[in-house]
Amino acid sequence: MSVLVYTENWDGKFKKLSYELVSYAKSVAELMGGDVTALSIGSVDQDELSTLGKYGASLVLSADGVPSGLDNQVYTSVIAAAMEKTGARVLLMAHNNTGKALAPRLSVRLKAGLAAGVTAVPESLSPLVVSKKVFSGKAFGKIEILTEKAILTLSQNSFEINETGGSASVEAFDPGSVAAAATTIKDVQKQEGKLLLTDAEVVISGGRGMKSPDNWGPIEELAEVLEGATACSRPVSDEGWRPHSEHTGQTGKIIAPNLYMAFGISGAIQHLAGVSSSKCIVAVNTDKDAPIFEAADYGIVGDALKVLPQLISEIKAAKAQ
Amino acid sequence: MRILVCISNVPDTTTKVKFSNDRSSFDESGVQWIINPWDELALTRAMELKEDASNPVSNVTVATVGPATVEPTLRKALAIGADDAIRVDADSADAHFVAAQLAAVAGNGDFGAIICGIESSDYNGSAVGGMISEIMGIPSVSAVSGMRFEGQEVVLSRDIDGGKEEVGVPSPFVAIVQKGIAKEPRIAAMRGIMMARKKPLQVVPAAEAESFTKYQAFAMPEPKAPCKMVDADNIKELVNLLQNEAKVL
Numbered sequence: 001m002s003v004l005v006y007t008e009n010w011d012g013k014f015k016k017l018s019y020e021l022v023s024y025a026k027s028v029a030e031l032m033g034g035d036v037t038a039l040s041i042g043s044v045d046q047d048e049l050s051t052l053g054k055y056g057a058s059l060v061l062s063a064d065g066v067p068s069g070l071d072n073q074v075y076t077s078v079i080a081a082a083m084e085k086t087g088a089r090v091l092l093m094a095h096n097n098t099g100k101a102l103a104p105r106l107s108v109r110l111k112a113g114l115a116a117g118v119t120a121v122p123e124s125l126s127p128l129v130v131s132k133k134v135f136s137g138k139a140f141g142k143i144e145i146l147t148e149k150a151i152l153t154l155s156q157n158s159f160e161i162n163e164t165g166g167s168a169s170v171e172a173f174d175p176g177s178v179a180a181a182a183t184t185i186k187d188v189q190k191q192e193g194k195l196l197l198t199d200a201e202v203v204i205s206g207g208r209g210m211k212s213p214d215n216w217g218p219i220e221e222l223a224e225v226l227e228g229a230t231a232c233s234r235p236v237s238d239e240g241w242r243p244h245s246e247h248t249g250q251t252g253k254i255i256a257p258n259l260y261m262a263f264g265i266s267g268a269i270q271h272l273a274g275v276s277s278s279k280c281i282v283a284v285n286t287d288k289d290a291p292i293f294e295a296a297d298y299g300i301v302g303d304a305l306k307v308l309p310q311l312i313s314e315i316k317a318a319k320a321q
Numbered sequence: 322m323r324i325l326v327c328i329s330n331v332p333d334t335t336t337k338v339k340f341s342n343d344r345s346s347f348d349e350s351g352v353q354w355i356i357n358p359w360d361e362l363a364l365t366r367a368m369e370l371k372e373d374a375s376n377p378v379s380n381v382t383v384a385t386v387g388p389a390t391v392e393p394t395l396r397k398a399l400a401i402g403a404d405d406a407i408r409v410d411a412d413s414a415d416a417h418f419v420a421a422q423l424a425a426v427a428g429n430g431d432f433g434a435i436i437c438g439i440e441s442s443d444y445n446g447s448a449v450g451g452m453i454s455e456i457m458g459i460p461s462v463s464a465v466s467g468m469r470f471e472g473q474e475v476v477l478s479r480d481i482d483g484g485k486e487e488v489g490v491p492s493p494f495v496a497i498v499q500k501g502i503a504k505e506p507r508i509a510a511m512r513g514i515m516m517a518r519k520k521p522l523q524v525v526p527a528a529e530a531e532s533f534t535k536y537q538a539f540a541m542p543e544p545k546a547p548c549k550m551v552d553a554d555n556i557k558e559l560v561n562l563l564q565n566e567a568k569v570l
Contacts, residue, residue, distance in 0.1 A: 010482060069486075072454070072461045095447070097480060100439065101463030101497070104451025107417065113533035114416065116440075116447045129537060134444050138338045141444070142537045153447075182460040183490045186476065190484030198482070202569075226570070244501055250334060250442065251358050251500050259569040269335050280567045282559070283548070293548045298562055302553030310556040318560050318570065 003029040004088035006079055007038045007052060008098050014048060015199065016161065017094055019055045023162040024154050025092050026056025027121045032090070037061060039082045039173070041075060042068040046170060053168030055161065061085075061173035070098065071181035076105040081175040083110055083149075090128075095153035096198070103153050112149035119158040136250050136273035156198065157256035157277065195229045197246065202228030203257045203278075205248060206236060207271075209264020209285060209304050213241035218308035219263065225315055231255070233265045249274035263304035267292025284308075322433035322492065323380045324371070326364045327423050327449065328398055329357035329413075329441040330391040340539045347443070347539070354394055358506070359438025361401075363496075365503035366468055367436060368402040376470045380404050382430065386413045386422045392522065399517035400509035406520070411527035414535075416444075420452030421530030428457060433492035434475060439463070439499040444536075450497035460494045466501030 005025040007018045025036045038057040040049055042064065049060045063078050079102065083091060091106065093099035095117045107114040115130050122130040123142065128150050134141040197203065204223040206216060216230075223230045230246060237247035248255055250270040256277035263284050265271060272295045275281065283296035284304045293299045300307055332338075332352045339348040356364070364383065371378040383398040384407040385391055395406040409422040427435050437450030454461035466485070467478030477496055479486045490496075509517070551559045564570045 072451070072463065076455070097464040097482075100447045101451065101461070104416070104420075104448040105455040105461065107448065107533065108420070108452050108455035111533075114446070114448050115534065117445055131540075132445075134539065135332075135336075135338045136334070136442055136445060137542075139340070140540045140542065142539070144535050144537050145533070146535060147533050183462060183488050185486050186489050187487040188481075188484065189486075190481065192483070194483055196482050238505070247500065259563070259567075273334075280563070280569045282563070293550075295545075296548045297546070297567065298559060299548045299550050300553050300556075300559065301550065307553060307556065311559070314556050314560045315570065318564060 002034045002086050002088045003032065003036050003090045003092060004083055004086050005036060005038050005057070005092040006102075007040055008094065009040060009042060009044045009048075012044050012048065014051065017096070017156055017199075018052070019161050020157070020159050021092060021094055021154055022052050022055040022057050024121070024159040026162065026164060028090060028092065029056070031121060032125060035059070037086045037088065038168070039063065039079060041066050041078055049170045050168060053166050054163050056164045056166060057168045058166065060168045060170045062170055063173045063175055066175070066178070067181070069181070069185045070101065071183050072101050072105055074178055074181050075102055076109055077178045078175040079106055080109050082173060085173070089149055091149070091151045093151065093153045095155050099153040103151050107151055110149050110151070111147055112151045113145035113147040114151045114153070115143045115145065116153045117155045118152045119155050137276050138273070155256070155277070197229045197231055197248070197253050198255055200229035201257050202226040202259045203231050203248070203255060204228055204261050204263070205231035205233070205265060206242075206263050206304070207233040207265030208235050209266075210236070211264075211305065215305060216242070218312060222261070222308065222312050222315070225312060225319070226259070228257070228259070233271050262292055262296070263308060265292055266290040267295055322377050323382065323431055324367045324378060325427050325430060325432040325435045326360065326367050326381060326383050326398070326403065327435065327437045327453070328360045328364070328383050328385040328394065329438070330354050330385060330387055330394040331357045331441050331443045334358065334442055344538050344540065354391070356394055356397055357438050357441045359440065359499060361506040362500070362503045363436040363438055363498045364398055364401055364403060365505070365507040366498070368507060369503065370468065370470070377473055382407060382432070384409070384423055384426045386411055386419045388412060395522055396517050397509060399520045399522070400513040401507050402513060404520065406522040408522065408524050409527055410524050415532040416446045416448035417452060417533040418530045420449045421456060422527055423449065424453045424456040425528040426525070427453060435493065435495045437495060437497050439497055450495050454495035457493070460490050461497060462488050462490055462494065463497040465496045465498045468496060468498070468502060
C-alpha cells in the first residue's frame with residue numbers, strides 16, 4: 001500500500017520543507033509496509049526531481065504539462081488522478097498556503113478524512129489516529145480518520161529530515177483531461193531573493209519595547225549576522241512600524257525556527273501561539289514578570305535597545321573565533 | 322451580489338484551555354465565546370464592500386452551524402452589520418459535516434461570494450472553506466488578503482511566498498481569507514446592537530451529511546523547563562549558552 005506525497009516546487013526548486021515532507025512520508029509508509037510515491041506538478045528538471053529519492057521516495061510522478069499558476073480545481077484534479085493511479089490510501093501535503101488550499105477540496109473529492117497540521121507519524125493505522133495541534137498550539141488532539149482514505153498535512157519544522165540515501169525513478173505523469181482553470185492570475189508581485197520568515201532558521205523579532213520604528217537597525221543587523229529573518233509583534237505591525245508580512249502570532253505568521261529572539265515583546269498569549277514551536281526562544285524585556293519569560297528558554301531582564309548592540313558584537317566575536 | 326460570510330463560534334483567544342477529566346472533550350465552563358477572528362475580519366471586509374455604493378453588493382448574510390447557545394455570536398455579527406443570519410441547528414461534528422451544512426445554505430441562497438476564515442482558532446482545521454467549494458463544485462481561492470470589485474468582477478489578492486498575486490475569479494466562488502483582508506475587525510456600535518435584535522435570524526434543520534473525522538482525546542503539551550535568566554551585564558554568557566548548551570548559533 002503506497003503513500004502519495006505532493007511535493008510543491010518554487011520556480012522549479014524544492015525546499016527544506018519538501019524534504020521534511022518526503023522524510024515524513026517515508027516513516028508513514030514504513031509503518032504501513034509500503035512505498036512512497038511523490039507527485040510534482042509543473043516544470044521541474046530531472047536532477048531536482050531525483051533528489052526526492054534521497055529522502056525515501058521510490059517513484060516520482062512528474063505532471064510537467066500542468067500550468068504552474070495555482071488553480072485549486074485544476075490541481076485538485078491532478079492530485080486526485082495521481083491518487084487513483086497509485087491506489088494510495090494516504091495523501092500527504094505540507095500545512096502551508098498550498099496545502100491549506102488543496103487538502104480540503106481533495107478530502108471531499110476522495111472522501112478522505114483530513115487531519116490538518118499533524119506533528120508526528122500516526123499512532124495507529126486501523127483506525128488511523130494521529131496527533132495534531134489544536135487551540136493554536138495550546139494543546140494536542142488525537143484525531144481519528146473515519147474514512148478508508150486519509151489526508152495528512154504536516155506542520156512545518158515538526159519532523160526531522162532523514163536522508164536514507166535511496167534513489168527514485170522519475171516517470172512523466174499525464175493526469176488525463178483536466179478542465180481549464182476558472183481563475184486567472186492577473187498580476188504577480190514578488191520580492192526575489194529575500195529569505196522568507198516561514199523558511200528562516202533564525203528569526204529576530206521586535207515589539208513595542210523597541211519604542212520607535214527608527215530603532216530597528218540593530219534588529220536588522222542581528223538578523224543579517226545570523227543569516228535570519230526579521231519579525232514583529234502585532235501592535236508593531238498595527239502601528240505601521242513594520243509591514244504586516246512580519247507580524248508573527250496567532251492571526252499572523254506561525255513560525256517554528258531553530259532560534260527565535262524576542263526584543264521588547266511582552267508575550268501576549270496570541271503572540272506565543274505563533275512562536276511557541278520554536279526550538280529555542282530568547283527573550284529580552286524590561287519587565288521581569290512579562291509572560292514571554294514563561295515561554296522562553298533564555299531570558300535577560302533589560303532594555304532591548306541597550307542589550308542589542310552588545311549582543312551583536314559578542315556574537316560577531318564568537319563567530320570570528 | 323449577495324455575500325455569505327461563514328462564522329465559527331470559538332472560545333475567546335485568551336481562554337485558558339481545559340479538558341474534561343477523561344480528556345475526551347473541551348471543558349466549556351467559564352468560557353467567553355467570540356466570532357472566530359478570521360471570520361470577523363471577513364465580515365468586516367464584506368461590510369466595507371457593501372457600504373461602498375460603487376460595488377454591486379446588495380446583501381450580507383452570516384451563517385453558522387451550532388445549537389441555540391451560539392446565537393449570541395450570530396447576534397454580534399448582525400450588530401457589526403450583517404443583514405440577516407442563518408443557524409443550522411446541529412452540533413458541529415467535524416469539518417466535513419459543517420461544510421456540507423454551509424454548502425446547503427449557500428446553495429439555497431443565490432450567493433455570489435462565500436467568504437470563510439482560513440481556520441478556526443479552536444480546532445485549527447483549515448478545512449471548511451475549501452470543502453464547501455468542492456461540495457458545490459465552484460472555484461476557491463485560499464490565502465486571500467484582499468478583495469475588491471473591478472466592475473462586476475471580483476479580484477482577490479492571494480498571499481504567496483514572498484509576495485502577492487491578483488486573482489480574477491468568476492461568481493459564485495469561495496474566498497478563504499486571512500490577515501490583511503480587513504485592517505481591524507469592526508466593533509459593533511450601540512445602534513448596531515439595538516438593530517441586531519430585530520434583524521432576521523433563521524434556524525434551519527441540518528442536512529444529511531457524514532463526518533470524516535472525530536477527536537478521540539486531547540493532551541496538554543509537556544511543561545517546559547523554566548527560563549534560564551542571564552544578567553544584562555553578562556551578554557557573553559548568553560552567547561556562550563546559545564553556542565554550547567542550546568547549540569543554535
